[in-house]
Every structure is written in structure tokens, then in C-alpha cells.
Amino acid sequence: xxxxxxxxxxxxxxxxxxxxxxxxxxxxxxxxxxxxxxxxxxxxxxxxxxxxxxxxxxxxxxxxxxxxxxxxxxxxxxxxxxxxxxxxxxxxxxxxxxxxxxxxxxxxxxxxxxxxxxxxxxxxxxxxxxxxxxxxxxxxxxxxxxxxxxxxxxxxxxxxxxxxxxxxxxxxxxxxxxxxxxxxxxxxxxxxxxxxxxxxxxxxxxxxxxxxxxxxxxxxxxxxxxxxxxxxxxxxxxxxxxxxxxxxxxxxxxxxxxxxxxxxxxxxxxxxxxxxxxxxxxxxxxxxxxxxxxxxxxxxxxxxxxxxxxxxxxxxxxxxxxxxxxxxxxxxxxxxxxxxxxxxxxxxxxxxxxxxxxxxxxxxxxxxxxxxxx
Numbered sequence: 001x002x003x004x005x006x007x008x009x010x011x012x013x014x015x016x017x018x019x020x021x022x023x024x025x026x027x028x029x030x031x032x033x034x035x036x037x038x039x040x041x042x043x044x045x046x047x048x049x050x051x052x053x054x055x056x057x058x059x060x061x062x063x064x065x066x067x068x069x070x071x072x073x074x075x076x077x078x079x080x081x082x083x084x085x086x087x088x089x090x091x092x093x094x095x096x097x098x099x100x101x102x103x104x105x106x107x108x109x110x111x112x113x114x115x116x117x118x119x120x121x122x123x124x125x126x127x128x129x130x131x132x133x134x135x136x137x138x139x140x141x142x143x144x145x146x147x148x149x150x151x152x153x154x155x156x157x158x159x160x161x162x163x164x165x166x167x168x169x170x171x172x173x174x175x176x177x178x179x180x181x182x183x184x185x186x187x188x189x190x191x192x193x194x195x196x197x198x199x200x201x202x203x204x205x206x207x208x209x210x211x212x213x214x215x216x217x218x219x220x221x222x223x224x225x226x227x228x229x230x231x232x233x234x235x236x237x238x239x240x241x242x243x244x245x246x247x248x249x250x251x252x253x254x255x256x257x258x259x260x261x262x263x264x265x266x267x268x269x270x271x272x273x274x275x276x277x278x279x280x281x282x283x284x285x286x287x288x289x290x291x292x293x294x295x296x297x298x299x300x301x302x303x304x305x306x307x308x309x310x311x312x313x314x315x316x317x318x319x320x321x322x323x324x325x326x327x328x329x330x331x332x333x334x335x336x337x338x339x340x341x342x343x344x345x346x347x348x349x350x351x352x353x354x355x356x357x358x359x360x361x362x363x364x365x366x367x368x369x370x371x372x373x374x
Contacts (some may be wrong), residue, residue: 013078079304105301106297106333126287128250198234262278287335
């Protein structure tokens with residue numbers, strides 16, 4: 001009973017350390033990404049509410065990527081702390097075998113792997129898909145933040161503009177160029193117009209309406225005679241503009257079930273998307289979600305080598321960290337090639353199981369030799 005209580009405390013301690021490290025790393029990465037997402041307000045005119053919802057949902061895409069590194073650090077801290085405090089020596093002298101502690105580390109890694117799988121296969125894709133839907137359903141809130149003086153802006157599809165001066169909502173020397181037929185109603189021939197240029201000396205922006213004064217409208221097709229209309233006052237409705245923000249879900253934002261259907265049943269919305277090229281993009285995503293979690297038990301066994309009684313340099317804490325970190329680097333670097341190379345795909349999937357069996361055997365052999373030498 002006492003041993004079980006000790007083992008439970010060990011598991012809780014590792015997971016607590018893991019969560020603290022994971023939260024810290026995720027907050028740092030989230031802060032950086034949240035700053036980048038400010039473009040949604042500045043360049044695309046979305047409101048603050050949309051920005052916060054989109055940013056918060058994207059934290060689910062950031063946090064799982066730090067789980068392997070956080071787990072590695074948590075395991076190393078746990079082993080190093082208890083070795084320095086000689087707590088493990090007390091366990092060994094009380095009859096606890098080292099392989100039992102290794103099993104505890106493996107059990108902990110299994111728990112973390114299951115949580116990782118839950119997030120990577122279900123929660124993260126759902127949250128990212130939800131964030132993309134927010135951008136799709138919510139149009140831009142205000143045109144004003146997208147205006148930057150003496151700088152061309154192409155935040156809207158087929159619509160480019162520049163102003164020389166801006167003060168509050170007043171503007172001077174305005175140039176608008178539309179090649180997406182957003183302003184085709186300004187021409188006398190709506191059916192033929194595909195490019196419209198508007199220049200004005202002054203203008204005022206109120207919500208999504210632009211009031212222009214003293215300018216001209218140049219409209220017409222390319223390589224044909226243009227129509228020029230001068231005006232003293234012109235009102236342009238900007239509410240129909242579409243931002244250049246990507247609104248269609250990316251592969252990372254697609255549910256795992258749909259991606260698996262595409263791989264095995266060629267059935268992802270429309271079969272034309274499930275061609276060989278698209279599968280090359282899907283495989284690395286699926287491997288990140290479903291294979292990388294199986295490398296965590298390998299990390300735990302590599303760290304468990306610190307329990308082996310040895311003065312050799314290749315078994316010290318720095319070497320063990322290098323081995324473990326190299327595995328994490330391999331999982332990231334090799335991931336992109338799993339979609340284009342069948343041999344790499346097979347190696348990537350089979351390595352965690354091969355490493356696990358090999359390392360577990362090495363640990364058992366090392367501990368049995370220690371017991372013989374006592």
C-alpha cells in the first residue's frame with residue numbers, strides 16, 4: 001500500500017511539472033502569435049471580439065506541440081531531483097526494484113500520450129476549425145483600421161487603395177483601384193466593367209461608407225477605351241468587400257476522421273480533393289496527430305537510463321538530454337518526408353516500437369548486472 005502511494009505521488013509530481021512547463025511555453029508562444037493576429041484588426045478590419053475569440057481558440061493549436069518537450073524536461077527534473085536528494089537510494093534499500101520505477105515512468109508516459117492523442121486528434125482540429133469558422137462568418141467590422149497613409153493596402157480581394165493623409169476619419173488625396181467588380185455600379189455599363197479607378201481630393205469614412213469629394217471615376221475593360229466620370233460628391237458602400245483572410249479550413253483544421261476517410265476511402269467532401277498530391281499533405285498531419293504521441297514512452301525510457309549506475313560519459317545527464325532531444329528533432333524533421341517517401345513513412349511509424357523494446361531490454365539487462373555485482 002505504501003509503495004502504491006509513493007508511485008501515485010511520483011506520477012502526480014511528474015504530471016504537475018509537465019503542466020507547469022507546458023503552460024509556460026504555451027503562454028510565451030501564444031503571446032507571440034496573438035501579436036501576429038493583430039493584423040486581423042489592423043489590416044482586415046475585424047472587431048476586437050473576433051480577434052480574441054480567434055486568438056484563444058488558436059492556443060489549442062500551440063499547446064500540444066510543446067507536450068513532448070515539456071514531458072522530457074519534466075522527467076529529467078523528476079529523476080535529477082530525487083537522485084540529488086538520495087530518495088531513490090531509500091527506495092532501493094527498502095526493496096523497490098529499479099525496473100519498477102521504470103514501469104512508473106512508462107505508465108506516466110502512457111497517460112500523457114493518451115492526453116496528447118485526445119488533443120491532437122480531436123480537440124485541436126475542432127478548435128482550429130471553429131476559429132476558421134469565426135473568420136468566415138464574421139465580416140470585417142470597420143474599414144478605417146485598414147487605411148495606412150502613403151502605403152498601398154490590399155486587405156480586400158480585388159480592391160487596392162492608398163491615401164496621402166489621414167486624420168481621424170478624414171482623408172486627403174485618395175486613390176482606389178478595383179478589379180474585382182466591387183465598384184462596377186459606378187459605371188454606366190455594369191455588364192462590361194471589370195476595372196474601376198476612383199481618385200478624390202478629400203474624403204470622409206463613416207462606418208462602412210466612404211464619402212468622396214472632387215474627383216473622378218475611370219472605368220472600363222483592359223485594352224479598351226475607358227469611361228471617365230467627374231464628380232463633386234460620391235458615396236461608396238464598402239460593406240460588400242471581402243477580406244483576403246483565408247476562410248476555407250486548412251488541412252491542420254480538418255477533423256481526423258475526414259482525413260482518414262480521404263486516405264482509406266477516398267472520401268473527403270469531394271473525391272477530387274483526395275488525389276495523390278493531397279494525400280502527401282495529409283500523411284504528415286496524421287503522423288503528427290497519431291504517431292508522435294508514441295514517442296513519449298521512448299523518451300521516458302531514454303531518461304530512465306539515468307537510473308543505471310555508471311560513471312561513463314555517455315550515460316550522464318547531458319548525454320541523456322542530447323539523446324532525448326535528438327529524438328524530438330527527428331520526429332519534426334522526418335515528419336515532412338513521411339508524405340512523399342514510403343520507406344520514411346514505415347520507419348517513422350515503426351521506430352517508437354523498436355526503440356521501446358530495445359531500450360526496455362537494455363534497462364533490464366543493466367539492472368540485472370547491477371544486482372549480480374552487489
